[in-house]
Amino acid sequence: METNYKDYDYEKSIERIDDILNKQDTSFEELENFPSKDKLTFKNGFYVYATALFVDIRDSSNLSDKHKRPSLAKIYRSFISEVIATLNGNDKCKFINIDGDCVSGVYETPRKVDLDSVFKDAYTISSMVDILNCKLKKNNIQEIKVGIGLDYGRLLLIKAGFAGSGLNEVAWMGDALNIASKLCSKANKETYNEIVASYAVYSKLNEKNQELLTYIGHDDNLSIDYYGGNIIRTDMNEWYKENCT
Numbered sequence: 001m002e003t004n005y006k007d008y009d010y011e012k013s014i015e016r017i018d019d020i021l022n023k024q025d026t027s028f029e030e031l032e033n034f035p036s037k038d039k040l041t042f043k044n045g046f047y048v049y050a051t052a053l054f055v056d057i058r059d060s061s062n063l064s065d066k067h068k069r070p071s072l073a074k075i076y077r078s079f080i081s082e083v084i085a086t087l088n089g090n091d092k093c094k095f096i097n098i099d100g101d102c103v104s105g106v107y108e109t110p111r112k113v114d115l116d117s118v119f120k121d122a123y124t125i126s127s128m129v130d131i132l133n134c135k136l137k138k139n140n141i142q143e144i145k146v147g148i149g150l151d152y153g154r155l156l157l158i159k160a161g162f163a164g165s166g167l168n169e170v171a172w173m174g175d176a177l178n179i180a181s182k183l184c185s186k187a188n189k190e191t192y193n194e195i196v197a198s199y200a201v202y203s204k205l206n207e208k209n210q211e212l213l214t215y216i217g218h219d220d221n222l223s224i225d226y227y228g229g230n231i232i233r234t235d236m237n238e239w240y241k242e243n244c245t
Contacts, residue, residue, distance in 0.1 A: 028156060034094055034108045037170060040159040050094075051109040051118045051152045051201065052176045054184035055083055055125055056102040058145040071141050076101055078135070079144065082128050086121050093121070095172060104180070106172055109152065115204040120233075122148045122195050123212075127236035134244035149184030150197040151176045151224075152204065176200075179222055186226070191216055193228025202227045 028045040035046050057079065080103055087093045087105040092114050095106040107118050125148060133143035153176035160171040179198055187196040193216065197205075202213055213227040 033110060035157070040157070040170065042159055045156055045158040047154055047156055048108070049110070049153065050155045050172075050176065051107040051115060051150065052104065052155075052180035053087070053107065053118055053122060054102060054104045054149045054180045055122075056147055056184050058147055058188050074139075075136065075141060075144060078132055079129070079146075082132065083125055086124050086128060090117055090121055092117055095170060102181075102184070104177070106155065106177075109204075112204045112206065115152065115201060116206055116209055118150065119197070119201070119205055119209050122150060122197075123231035124233050124236070126194050126231060127233040127240070130232070130240050131236065131244070134240060145188050146194065147184045147187030147189060148195045149180045149182065149187055150195070150201045151179040151183060152198065152200040153179070179224060182219075182222060183226055187228065191228050192230070194230050196226055196228045199225040199227070 028047060030047045032048075034048055034050075040046075079101070080098060083103040084096055084098075087096050087103070090107070092107045092109060093105045094108050097104045105121075107114065109115050109118060125146070129144065129146050136143050153174060155172050155174035155176055158171050158173070160169055183196040183198060188194050193214075195213075196216070197213060202210060205213075212231050213229040216226050216228045218225050
């Protein structure tokens with residue numbers, strides 16, 4: 001976010017901290033569906049069930065060793081642009097975040113069919129990366145590998161920032177974000193699978209999509225079972241075969 005200059009007053013800061021910490025936990029309401037952003041204030045919050053998707057470039061530090069900054073900029077811009085385009089193309093995706101070379105999305109998924117649409121986004125990204133690698137190779141730029149992680153669970157939605165300054169953002173908190181991020185780190189690294197999903201996601205997918213994933217194991221630290229797969233989107237793969245092989 002862009003800054004909005006205002007002299008810092010530590011006494012006002014103390015008042016704001018006390019005001020935030022003294023709020024009752026009852027200010028955080030349970031909802032079945034996502035609230036509109038205009039319902040969020042600096043004094044409330046909402047619990048919702050949602051699906052988190054994380055996608056990250058593997059071994060990105062090696063890219064900086066092999067390419068100068070203009071080439072790196074092309075890699076990151078292409079990758080981030082098309083991941084965002086994929087997430088933004090799903091009307092269930094309500095929040096997109098960029099953190100370095102990691103892109104994440106939070107989806108409103110009250111129905112099982114909504115989880116299937118998130119899963120489709122995951123393998124669409126996988127096929128998009130194949131096409132991107134085709135283009136990178138033709139431009140003498142190193143190809144990339146990615147990992148994609150998925151989890152479903154209860155998240156807290158709040159408005160965070162500096163009241164009265166115009167500097168604020170919607171913030172999400174909860175285990176589903178942490179688990180999706182951790183599973184993303186496993187994908188195409190600890191396991192050969194590019195897509196890794198928690199049991200919470202796997203159990204809600206339709207039978208056809210479940211058959212595309214295989215059981216990998218149990219993570220004692222996260223206390224979850226997880227599943228993985230290398231899945232392509234057929235129409236995109238046809239383009240890849242016609243133009244890149």
